[in-house]
Amino acid sequence: MNRFQLEVRIKPRPGLLDPEGKAIHHALDSLGFEGVDDVRVGKLVDLQLEAPSEEEAIERATQMCRKLLANPVTENFRITVANEPSDGGRPA
Amino acid sequence: MNRFQLEVRIKPRPGLLDPEGKAIHHALDSLGFEGVDDVRVGKLVDLQLEAPSEEEAIERATQMCRKLLANPVTENFRITVANEPSDGGRPA
Numbered sequence: 001m002n003r004f005q006l007e008v009r010i011k012p013r014p015g016l017l018d019p020e021g022k023a024i025h026h027a028l029d030s031l032g033f034e035g036v037d038d039v040r041v042g043k044l045v046d047l048q049l050e051a052p053s054e055e056e057a058i059e060r061a062t063q064m065c066r067k068l069l070a071n072p073v074t075e076n077f078r079i080t081v082a083n084e085p086s087d088g089g090r091p092a
Numbered sequence: 093m094n095r096f097q098l099e100v101r102i103k104p105r106p107g108l109l110d111p112e113g114k115a116i117h118h119a120l121d122s123l124g125f126e127g128v129d130d131v132r133v134g135k136l137v138d139l140q141l142e143a144p145s146e147e148e149a150i151e152r153a154t155q156m157c158r159k160l161l162a163n164p165v166t167e168n169f170r171i172t173v174a175n176e177p178s179d180g181g182r183p184a
Contacts (some may be wrong), residue, residue: 001180003129010136010138011138012180018162021137021138024137024161026157027160031159033152033156035142036138037140037142038138038140039137039138039139040137041135041136041137041138042135042136042138043134044101044102044133044134044136045116046103046113046130046131046132046133047128047130047131048129048131049127049129050128060125060127062141063125064125067123068119068120068123069116087101
């Protein structure tokens with residue numbers, strides 16, 4: 001068994017309303033930020049999985065998205081494999 | 093002015109409690125998914141910005157994170173530039 005760090009990005013489907021994104025867009029305008037055309041908000045799920053292979057890890061994560069993490073009616077998801085356990089992020 | 097599609101990933105800082113991640117971890121166990129070691133949940137913000145340069149777009153997004161999007165005490169953020177407007181994601 002190997003350990004895989006997967007990143008799952010779940011976003012509202014294009015064309016669907018995104019109230020949270022709209023609210024953030026409005027707040028950014030109120031704060032004086034200019035040039036913002038669109039804001040969409042999604043969910044980020046970091047999964048640390050033990051699996052025999054990378055393919056199997058991705059397959060399991062796909063099943064997790066279908067059964068629990070994403071709403072198939074309103075959301076799309078994308079799974080990527082991180083080379084190393086996430087460090088939690090830093091400003092780019 | 094050019095238009096930039098930025099992806100902002102906001103995650104709970106390592107070591108901090110993540111109740112939503114714990115809840116999802118528990119739910120995955122209940123659904124019979126094996127080999128899940130850890131689950132952390134963050135936020136994904138897609139920003140479409142008009143800015144004179146990529147550097148300026150990233151700088152603005154960094155300010156947005158500091159002032160509104162991320163909680164500096166509990167969260168880290170990372171900003172990446174997408175080459176083209178996001179298509180909303182598909183299963184990998």
